[in-house]
Amino acid sequence: MxxxxxxxxxxxxxxxxxxxxxxxxxxxxxxxxxxxxxxxxxxxxxxxxxxxxxxxxxxxxSWGSAVLAMLNCELCRTTKPVAVDIGGYLLLLQSWAFYWMPFLASVSHQPYVCPLINRPEIAAIIPSSAYVDSQLWCINAPIINFNVVEWYHGDRVLRQFSCIKYIPNPPMQVGKVHSFNKRGKHGSHWGVVHQKYITVWDNQMARRLQMDMSSYLQPSLKYIQWYSSMGKPYLLGG
Incomplete structure (x- = not known):
């Protein structure tokens, strides 16, 4: 039996x-x-x-940061003209695209926290485990998955958390590490190879950003001037 x-x-x-x-x-x-x-x-x-x-x-x-590191790495690799496929957690990319690009799906354009505030029935079914290590959502630190090292710029996504977006820090350069793969490196100990990035990650709590929540998220004049000099104004119609 x-x-x-x-x-x-x-x-x-x-x-x-x-x-x-x-x-x-x-x-x-x-x-x-x-x-x-x-x-x-x-x-x-x-x-x-x-x-x-x-x-x-x-x-x-930190499984979430490891997944994000893999997805970022795949997105970079896929931009090459010779790329024919893509790996990584595409469900994450798809959900982000649907949420922030209304023309892809019939969803409202709202910051992440708004549905939780305005729709208590949604907040009630979200498990508490979803908020574990939520302090990592807005940091500037490297995210690592064995050979993969990508830099997560939390200061560039503050608006998605209903926070005022200030002029971001210059992007970090990880140099040749960005193109590392596992081929021919059977004896490599990634914890040693990436020790300096791991040290920065271990200091993640000191790399949290200033998060000022506001219902008025229009960019400041100073930010607009910075964006006009550093961004692509023609995307906004000139």
Whole structure:
């Protein structure tokens, strides 16, 4: 009877070891199929296996920043004329595009926090885990995923959090690190190779931005003057 339950997918009599194996397999599926899929095949890189050795320690990793690093890297790679595919968490890119580009979908153009304030029924169903480490949403720091190092400029997305957007800092240059791949680097310890970026990441709490929430998000004259000299005014009709 016990064997029949296990063959049918039942977990009533499953041991702790079996539950751990099932959890690891499911997490691997999420990593390889949703969070960090490979554009070239349907396999999961072995580099993620050690991260699942201790399931109690899994939540200590910043998975969100790692996913964003992979997506940014793929977006950069896809801009090359020879690129024919794209990997990374495309659901994140798609949801962002639908939310901020109304012509792609029939959604309202509102900052992220507004639906939570104006629609309590939506806020009620969002799990508290979604707000874990929310202090990372607006920082200026490198985001790292093994060989991948991308710089997250939180000062460029303040308006999406209903905050006044000031003149941003100049973009950080990560040099040749931006084009690093894993080919021919089997002996490389990425924790050592990227030590200086990891040190900056570890100091993330000191890199939080000034967040001034306001219902009036029109840019200041000083910002408009800066944008006119540094941006692309012709996108706004001249």
């Amino acid at each position: 016990e064997e029949e339950e296990r063959e049918g997918g039942g977990t009533v009599n499953a041991t702790e070891v079996e539950l751990m194996c099932t959890a690891r397999a499911y997490i691997m599926h999420i990593i390889g199929g949703v969070l960090m899929p490979n554009a070239n095949n349907n396999r999961v890189h072995l580099q993620y296996l050690p991260l699942l050795a201790d399931l109690h320690n899994v939540r200590s990793y």
